[in-house]
Amino acid sequence: MIHFTTWPQPRSKLDNATCEWNGQQFQAYARGALTQLARRLVDAGAPDTHWEAYTPCGERSCAGKSLFRLGRLTVVENDGEGVRFTRFKERPADLWAPVTETDKAHSATSQP
Numbered sequence: 001m002i003h004f005t006t007w008p009q010p011r012s013k014l015d016n017a018t019c020e021w022n023g024q025q026f027q028a029y030a031r032g033a034l035t036q037l038a039r040r041l042v043d044a045g046a047p048d049t050h051w052e053a054y055t056p057c058g059e060r061s062c063a064g065k066s067l068f069r070l071g072r073l074t075v076v077e078n079d080g081e082g083v084r085f086t087r088f089k090e091r092p093a094d095l096w097a098p099v100t101e102t103d104k105a106h107s108a109t110s111q112p
Helices: 033-043 067-071 101-110
Strands: 002-008 015-021 024-030 051-054 060-064 073-078 082-087
Touching (some): 002 033
Antiparallel strands (some): 015 024
């Protein structure tokens, strides 16, 4: 079984999550840090096993039967539905690429 510790980041919509597996410490700081950390563990070779998440004071906050299933989820929030889990979709690597002068010129000429 894998044990996570999770807590919200004050004055932000981000979470913190930590755990230890196979002698290594893993950490995530993001919106949906628990699911992000599950993906990191799966990438590191962790087995599909039960997991539990605890607050820093030791209260169990959530649990599940499949680390792999947790890694396939992410947390989203919008006005219509509030906070919920949804299927994680990997973003293309070039989505975060810096905008070049060529890109700026192209977008300026392609707008109506």
